[in-house]
Amino acid sequence: MAVELDHSFATSKSIDDSFATITDLERIIPCVEGGRVVEATGPESVKAEIDVKMGAMSMKFAGTVDVAEKDAAAHTALLRVKSREVGGDGHANADVTFELNDGGGTIHTSAQIVGKAASMGEGVVVGVLDALITNFAGKLGEA
Numbered sequence: 001m002a003v004e005l006d007h008s009f010a011t012s013k014s015i016d017d018s019f020a021t022i023t024d025l026e027r028i029i030p031c032v033e034g035g036r037v038v039e040a041t042g043p044e045s046v047k048a049e050i051d052v053k054m055g056a057m058s059m060k061f062a063g064t065v066d067v068a069e070k071d072a073a074a075h076t077a078l079l080r081v082k083s084r085e086v087g088g089d090g091h092a093n094a095d096v097t098f099e100l101n102d103g104g105g106t107i108h109t110s111a112q113i114v115g116k117a118a119s120m121g122e123g124v125v126v127g128v129l130d131a132l133i134t135n136f137a138g139k140l141g142e143a
Contacts, residue, residue, distance in 0.1 A: 001118040003111045003126055009137035010104040018105065019075050021143050022098045023067050028079075031139040033132060038062070044070075050083070054120050054128050060086040068095070075100035090115015104141065109133055 011018055022028055025046045029035045034051035041047055044067035051060050063083030070077040081094040094111040113125055 001113045001122060001125060003109070003113065003122075003129055005109045005111075005126070005130055005133055007107045007109075007133050007137045008104060009107065009141045011141035012103075013141075015075050015100050015102055018100050018140075019072060019077070021140065022077050022079075022100070023070050025065055025067065025079075027143060028140070029065060031143050032136050048083075049086075052117070052128065052132070054117055055124055057116070057120070059088070059090075059117060061092050062086050063091075075105075085115050085117070088116050090117055092117060107133060107137060107140075 013021075023044070025044070026037050026040065029037050029046065029048050032050060036049055038047040038049055041064070046065050047062070048065050049060060049062045051058060061083035063081065066080045068078045068080040077098045079096045079098070081092070081096065083093065084091045090113070092111065092113050094109055097108040099106045109129070111129060117125060
């Protein structure tokens with residue numbers, strides 16, 4: 001199942017501080033509810049886990065998050081998430097694109113979800129992802 005979502009966020013931080021936050025994986029991943037860094041595997045790559053509640057079901061995904069592209073002058077970055085469902089056969093992969101401006105920015109998420117999570121139906125998946133990213137965007141403004 002492919003999902004495309006767009007969100008915006010506001011912050012009182014400078015654009016350079018916001019850029020530093022979105023490209024610091026150890027700082028940004030805990031802003032995602034249920035997300036945690038397991039270990040740094042490089043300067044712009046980490047192993048991470050996230051616990052996700054979808055309806056009555058809880059799932060854990062483990063994988064990698066990489067800063068795939070970044071442009072400090074344009075204040076844009078692309079984070080690439082590749083994860084597998086722990087104890088299952090599903091996966092959730094995403095490209096998350098940030099475009100910053102003075103006072104905030106936008107987040108575009110392009111996700112591919114397969115397995116148990118996708119079987120919940122598009123409405124449930126989109127609702128859960130939308131709530132997760134909305135919560136994240138709120139925390140990002142404060143991070």
